[in-house]
Amino acid sequence: MDVTTNGSQQIRLKRATVPEIYRKAARILKSAEERKGSLKNLIYSSGFRDVKPLYALVAESCKHQSALDELINNTAGFQNVKPFDPHLARILITELIWGKGYLKPINARAIRIILELESDLRQALDSLNSQEENDSVQQISAPRYVRVNTLVSTTEKICNQLTGEGWKQVRSKKKSGYEGFIERVKGLGENEFILDFHLDFLLVFPSTAQFYNHNLLKSGAILLQDKASCLSAVALKSNPFYGKMIDACSAPGMKTSLLAALSNNQSSIIAIERDAKRCNTLRQTISNTHASKVTVQQADFLTLNPSDYQDVKYILVDPSCSGTGIISRLDSQRKSEEGANLELRLKRLSSLQSRLVEHAATFPSVERIVYSTCSIYEEENEAVVRQVLTKIGQSFQLEEALPWWPRRGTNRYDNPPDDVIGVKCVRAEAGKDLTNGFFIALFVRRI
Ligand SMILES: C[S@@+](CC[C@H](N)C(=O)[O-])C[C@H]1O[C@@H](n2cnc3c(N)ncnc32)[C@H](O)[C@@H]1O
Numbered sequence: 140m141d142v143t144t145n146g147s148q149q150i151r152l153k154r155a156t157v158p159e160i161y162r163k164a165a166r167i168l169k170s171a172e173e174r175k176g177s178l179k180n181l182i183y184s185s186g187f188r189d190v191k192p193l194y195a196l197v198a199e200s201c202k203h204q205s206a207l208d209e210l211i212n213n214t215a216g217f218q219n220v221k222p223f224d225p226h227l228a229r230i231l232i233t234e235l236i237w238g239k240g241y242l243k244p245i246n247a248r249a250i251r252i253i254l255e256l257e258s259d260l261r262q263a264l265d266s267l268n269s270q271e272e273n274d275s276v277q278q279i280s281a282p283r284y285v286r287v288n289t290l291v292s293t294t295e296k297i298c299n300q301l302t303g304e305g306w307k308q309v310r311s312k313k314k315s316g317y318e319g320f321i322e323r324v325k326g327l328g329e330n331e332f333i334l335d336f337h338l339d340f341l342l343v344f345p346s347t348a349q350f351y352n353h354n355l356l357k358s359g360a361i362l363l364q365d366k367a368s369c370l371s372a373v374a375l376k377s378n379p380f381y382g383k384m385i386d387a388c389s390a391p392g393m394k395t396s397l398l399a400a401l402s403n404n405q406s407s408i409i410a411i412e413r414d415a416k417r418c419n420t421l422r423q424t425i426s427n428t429h430a431s432k433v434t435v436q437q438a439d440f441l442t443l444n445p446s447d448y449q450d451v452k453y454i455l456v457d458p459s460c461s462g463t464g465i466i467s468r469l470d471s472q473r474k475s476e477e478g479a480n481l482e483l484r485l486k487r488l489s490s491l492q493s494r495l496v497e498h499a500a501t502f503p504s505v506e507r508i509v510y511s512t513c514s515i516y517e518e519e520n521e522a523v524v525r526q527v528l529t530k531i532g533q534s535f536q537l538e539e540a541l542p543w544w545p546r547r548g549t550n551r552y553d554n555p556p557d558d559v560i561g562v563k564c565v566r567a568e569a570g571k572d573l574t575n576g577f578f579i580a581l582f583v584r585r586i
Pocket residue numbers: 368387388389390391392393394395411412413414417438439440441457458459460
């Protein structure tokens with residue numbers, strides 16, 4: 140029995156249980172974290188009768204995961220309430236702040252605790268939001284990413300050479316996870332570097348590190364490539380990774396060269412680029428990086444006749460986009476392009492982007508298509524995926540790209556529970572991942 144006060148009256152409340160939808164949602168979050176299944180499967184197998192609101196709640200909570208973690212860790216009151224299921228806390232806070240805006244019944248212990256902390260939580264959220272605004276106003280300086288070209292050398296050899304030159308390789312504490320890694324990168328000293336948290340061929344240096352004249356760069360043993368840009372080639376990779384590929388929009392060829400490295404020069408790759416000048420740069424990249432099975436073709440991908448490419452299994456579509464995720468352009472672009480101009484430009488870009496992916500889907504043997512942009516706008520990202528699925532959804536399904544990557548797309552274009560987009564797509568954010576802003580979607584042919 141709980142006691143609460145109403146003016147001078149004391150009211151005795153009977154203890155109630157937390158509603159089933161919240162308990163189920165919390166269990167699903169926990170199982171998803173433990174990689175026991177996809178969100179969709181976990182929701183369906185939860186036995187809950189009304190999957191739509193359950194899905195919406197879980198998806199909303201996933202969307203705000205990092206804010207929720209911060210709120211729970213930084214709201215003083217939470218330290219004094221134990222034991223408290225952190226997954227249930229996340230669900231209840233989601234409902235209170237981004238969902239219905241209220242919680243019932245108030246005499247369930249977990250709900251009462253959250254309601255007692257409500258004003259602290261809202262205050263913590265306000266300061267989190269204003270901190271994020273400050274961060275985005277400040278010039279974000281990305282670290283220098285160095286990709287080891289595994290066609291030429293190995294990560295170990297490159298690390299040894301660099302330490303021989305005076306660089307110091309550091310590590311982040313394993314226990315501190317990805318967030319600890321990001322903090323370690325932010326604190327890199329000017330002669331320090333660290334192996335990337337996710338990609339074993341990527342080294343991370345402070346932004347001041349200079350490699351433009353380095354012999355390793357000249358010999359093609361290393362490339363200067365942002366981490367997010369590496370992720371789309373990695374998302375295309377299947378296990379095994381073998382078969383003909385097309386890179387539909389290739390120049391300057393960073394992703395083509397990574398595809399060649401990921402397939403260990405075992406697969407033929409056709410690198411398409413429509414712009415003649417950029418084709419020259421592409422050819423240079425391909426030759427400098429020893430990507431020996433790449434053929435460069437100057438053409439508009441949309442004019443390629445799919446029946447001439449019967450055995451192509453993989454297509455990467457990384458088309459022209461607004462480039463609004465690129466860190467060096469973040470501030471100036473946002474200020475200079477607003478309103479109607481931007482809307483029109485995004486409309487044009489997204490229409491072309493959709494056509495390119497739809498065309499990729501007409502290649503007779505294609506099994507995997509990756510679509511990526513360095514845009515922060517939903518119009519060029521989730522909305523393109525939604526549009527493309529209406530055309531190719533019978534033959535292709537959207538698959539969860541890079542399941543180990545923490546940041547996912549927005550769920551605004553979802554039609555749950557069967558048709559989800561956000562959680563399946565990857566997003567990278569400058570402020571959180573120290574990479575360019577990026578988006579990736581993976582389409583896989585239905586069997
Ligand atoms: C974002 S860049 C590609 C970057 C490249 N994937 C890389 O990682 O180095 C887009 C490129 O696609 C080319 N492009 C745009 N539309 C195209 C089309 N329809 N056919 C072929 N190339 C196209 C542009 O000229 C530009 O060079």
